[in-house]
Amino acid sequence: MGFDFAHMMTLGPEILLAFGQTLYMIAISLTVAIFIGLPLGILLFVTDKGLFLENRIIKSTFGFVVNMVRSIPFIILLVALIPLTKILAGSTIGPAAASVSLSVAAIPFFARIVETSLREIDKGVIEAAVAVGATPWMIIIDVLLPEAKASIVQGVTLTIISLVAYSAMAGVVGGGGIGDLAIRFGYYRYDNTIMIVTVVILIVLVQLIQQLGDWTSKAIDKR
Amino acid sequence: MIEIKDLSKVYKTNKGTVSGVDQVTLSIKEGEVFGIVGYSGAGKSSLIRCLNLLEQPTSGQIEINGTDLTKLKGRELRKARLKIGMIFQHFYLISQRTVGENIAFALKAANTPNNKITGRVNELLEMVSLSDKKDVYPAQLSGGQKQRVGIARALANDPSVLLCDEATSALDPNTTLAILRLLKKINRELNITIVLITHEMNVVKEICDRMAVMQSGRVVEEGDVYDIFSAPKTELTKEFISSVVSFDVPDSILKACTGRLIKVLFRGDVAGEGVITDTIQQFNVKGNFLHGSIEYIQDRPLGLFLMELKGQQEDINQAISYMEKRGAQVEVTTNGI
Ligand SMILES: Nc1ncnc2c1ncn2[C@@H]1O[C@H](COP(=O)(O)OP(=O)(O)OP(=O)(O)O)[C@@H](O)[C@H]1O
Ligand SMILES: [Mg+2]
Numbered sequence: 001m002g003f004d005f006a007h008m009m010t011l012g013p014e015i016l017l018a019f020g021q022t023l024y025m026i027a028i029s030l031t032v033a034i035f036i037g038l039p040l041g042i043l044l045f046v047t048d049k050g051l052f053l054e055n056r057i058i059k060s061t062f063g064f065v066v067n068m069v070r071s072i073p074f075i076i077l078l079v080a081l082i083p084l085t086k087i088l089a090g091s092t093i094g095p096a097a098a099s100v101s102l103s104v105a106a107i108p109f110f111a112r113i114v115e116t117s118l119r120e121i122d123k124g125v126i127e128a129a130v131a132v133g134a135t136p137w138m139i140i141i142d143v144l145l146p147e148a149k150a151s152i153v154q155g156v157t158l159t160i161i162s163l164v165a166y167s168a169m170a171g172v173v174g175g176g177g178i179g180d181l182a183i184r185f186g187y188y189r190y191d192n193t194i195m196i197v198t199v200v201i202l203i204v205l206v207q208l209i210q211q212l213g214d215w216t217s218k219a220i221d222k223r
Numbered sequence: 224m225i226e227i228k229d230l231s232k233v234y235k236t237n238k239g240t241v242s243g244v245d246q247v248t249l250s251i252k253e254g255e256v257f258g259i260v261g262y263s264g265a266g267k268s269s270l271i272r273c274l275n276l277l278e279q280p281t282s283g284q285i286e287i288n289g290t291d292l293t294k295l296k297g298r299e300l301r302k303a304r305l306k307i308g309m310i311f312q313h314f315y316l317i318s319q320r321t322v323g324e325n326i327a328f329a330l331k332a333a334n335t336p337n338n339k340i341t342g343r344v345n346e347l348l349e350m351v352s353l354s355d356k357k358d359v360y361p362a363q364l365s366g367g368q369k370q371r372v373g374i375a376r377a378l379a380n381d382p383s384v385l386l387c388d389e390a391t392s393a394l395d396p397n398t399t400l401a402i403l404r405l406l407k408k409i410n411r412e413l414n415i416t417i418v419l420i421t422h423e424m425n426v427v428k429e430i431c432d433r434m435a436v437m438q439s440g441r442v443v444e445e446g447d448v449y450d451i452f453s454a455p456k457t458e459l460t461k462e463f464i465s466s467v468v469s470f471d472v473p474d475s476i477l478k479a480c481t482g483r484l485i486k487v488l489f490r491g492d493v494a495g496e497g498v499i500t501d502t503i504q505q506f507n508v509k510g511n512f513l514h515g516s517i518e519y520i521q522d523r524p525l526g527l528f529l530m531e532l533k534g535q536q537e538d539i540n541q542a543i544s545y546m547e548k549r550g551a552q553v554e555v556t557t558n559g560i
Binding site for chain 1: 275277301302303304305307309311313315316317318319320328329331332333360362373376377379380
């Protein structure tokens with residue numbers, strides 16, 4: 001079975017719906033990842049050895065939790081989080097439900113990316129801020145975040161792209177989305193038309209996100 | 224003003240402990256420019272970084288204006304740091320903030336009201352002659368300009384002390400001189416005590432009043448810059464001085480000398496050439512200059528001459544005694560150093 005244009009047109013609404021679901025899941029989990037992962041990444045960084053809020057207990061506790069969540073395969077996380085999903089999303093199926101697990105997976109992922117971005121900052125710049133008598137809060141807001149912003153934007157790009165891939169597995173809990181469509185039609189039903197269309201959509205989506213991310217990162221960098 | 228007592232800093236590394244600063248006791252006076260020299264690894268950075276507790280000393284005390292800094296923590300320490308400016312070899316400006324914002328950052332650290340910040344930033348920029356660069360990012364500045372921004376940031380909260388960690392080591396000679404002049408001006412006009420570390424004796428000669436020489440974490444010599452230049456005690460200090468004042472006379476010339484080689488040193492206002500001329504005229508000796516220079520240290524001349532005296536031994540001895548009576552320090556030497 002080759003590419004069937006008419007078939008694609010009849011499934012048009014379904015494809016559109018799936019696209020919307022993908023965006024919905026990514027938007028929610030990305031927002032959560034940024035709101036929780038960013039502070040978490042900063043915390044992991046500033047409590048590190050030799051930094052201005054050095055604290056071994058906090059560093060190792062949060063570091064352990066982050067590693068733990070990151071080591072669980074996403075499919076298992078999806079299932080394991082069903083009780084939490086029920087509480088937060090009110091249901092265990094649908095895009096909103098899938099967003100819960102996606103968020104939980106994205107938080108530690110993004111937190112590590114933020115931590116790595118902050119590590120790229122010249123320690124001397126941070127030290128100069130300490131020497132000036134700045135508070136930890138000032139150093140975070142006026143030194144760490146501006147200095148790492150270009151790199152963090154690259155990290156957001158990477159997170160979105162990973163979310164696009166993970167969201168494909170959301171079908172397990174009836175999350176829907178483009179990836180789910182590809183699996184349901186293309187993989188189980190050998191529907192090559194849908195397979196090709198969805199894969200093309202995913203490729204274009206990922207390319208666009210990467211381009212936009214690169215451009216933004218460059219545009220805000222003053223170095 | 225700055226009293227360093229028995230200060231030690233030991234670093235713990237995977238391979239064991241490394242001594243950065245070893246039992247240093249120093250007293251730095253208000254309003255002076257104090258230089259610390261030493262080779263790489265001598266512990267200069269470790270010492271100066273202890274002065275604002277960027278490095279927590281292992282033992283000892285640091286008193287600045289009567290407060291023991293080593294006892295301070297958190298808010299108290301931050302408050303003390305507002306009054307201790309610091310500049311660095313690699314400037315360490317916030318690259319994503321403009322020159323003006325970099326300086327404003329220091330003012331915000333002191334809770335300066337917003338409506339006062341702009342005025343103060345302009346004032347500081349004027350002081351370092353960078354008024355036209357306020358809205359420029361550090362990447363667009365030259366090394367010397369970046370250091371000026373560093374200086375403006377360090378002076379933002381009217382500190383009583385300015386610490387300079389190799390502040391001119393990344394700059395070319397002309398820019399170095401300009402930055403040193405600026406530091407001297409700040410020292411004089413704002414009465415800010417400056418502690419600077421360097422491995423270049425020229426920097427010390429240019430602006431320091433007193434100095435210390437460090438080796439293996441310890442201070443091996445300390446004193447007035449002029450005194451140390453005219454009478455260094457340790458071999459290490461002599462080595463450092465020879466980079467500024469050196470008597471490199473080719474071996475062939477030295478070998479050809481038949482008379483007595485003497486090194487004559489004139490301090491301060493003793494008019495060197497006059498004394499030598501008088502000596503040659505009054506005694507039955509011939510003088511032959513091999514090398515000579517007059518260095519100005521803290522605006523006081525320091526004359527150093529290497530010469531050969533020819534004549535009867537008796538006459539030469541009398542000539543030397545005469546020169547010593549006139550205030551010269553004479554050293555009979557076999558080689559040119
Ligand atoms: N953070 C650190 N951890 C371990 N050892 C250190 C650390 N900082 C300095 N040291 C060691 O302490 C000693 C003194 O170093 P320091 O940086 O103070 O020397 P320095 O005189 O400033 O040298 P340079 O001219 O190269 O800057 C050296 O042996 C160095 O290896
Ligand atoms: Mg150093």
